[in-house]
Amino acid sequence: MDDDSRLADWERRTDLPLVIASLVFLGSYAVHVLLPGLPGAAHAFFLSLMYAAWAVFAVDYAVRWRLSGEGPGFVRRHWLDTVVVALPLLRPVQVVRTYESIQRRRGEPRLALHARVAAYSALSISLLGFSGALAVYQAERAAPNATIRTFGDSLWWTCSTLSTVGYGDYVPVTTLGRFIAVGLMACGLALLGTVTGSFSSWMLQRFSLGEEDDRPPES
Missing domain, CATH: 1.10.287.70 (Helix Hairpins)
Known part of the structure; x- marks a missing residue:
């Protein structure tokens, strides 16, 4: 299996988990910001969810970089993904792109x-x-x-x-x-x-x- 097919297979398998991680990150961050009166243990729990989701984004980025075989050129060609790893609050916006790719692969009417x-x-x-x-x-x-x-x-x-x-x-x-x-x-x-x-x-x-x-x- 060549690099392109392995990368495509990885992206296909991780589309839905990344969408879930994006929503978990945004929801946890919203609770952390909007409900400052929660007990310390609750804030620690939601912070843990945020960092776990962030780790998922970083691992996905690293794996796709490795499978692409592009070396440093991957950062330039996938600049938005690079920005998202540094600023994970932008990750939920990529849900739109993920939804589009899922529809295209399934051949659903658009x-x-x-x-x-x-x-x-x-x-x-x-x-x-x-x-x-x-x-x-x-x-x-x-x-x-x-x-x-x-x-x-x-x-x-x-x-x-x-x-x-x-x-x-x-x-x-x-x-x-x-x-x-x-x-x-x-x-x-x-x-x-x-x-x-x-x-x-x-x-x-x-x-x-x-x-x-x-x-x-x-x-």
Whole structure:
């Protein structure tokens, strides 16, 4: 069995476990951040789940690197996976890509391209926004002179940041919070650009079809 087939077999076998690990990581992190009043043993349990899921991501990355046979080039070609290992809060966003690959392998009917772009972008924005809101809330809630004091404030700020509106009523004051803000701005621009481009392409196709229908039949 060559390297490509072994890598494909590994990815096929680990798709579902990685999705479960992603959701476990996000759920454990949410409980850890949103319920600070839990007993210490409960926090330790959820932290253990987070670190275990993180270890799963790291092992998967290492195995795929080894099976790819690409050496250091694997890091460059799979830069998103590399970023996810360093910033595991982004891992749930990859659930979208995993779902797409599972559907493709099973030969299940899929939505039209433009509908898939819109649906997957919406899901990505939701997962990214929730993860970003949790991280910003954890970084900002106890900071001096912070304006983001509740998770509701953080959600509102995240929505305005991802949409590139930026009202300015809530702003991060910590270095970590501002770093997260820059990442959310970049992701918001990229996702909105993707949706806008897909919608524009769909509109052009519809107009092209309309013009063809309006043409008189050739004699």
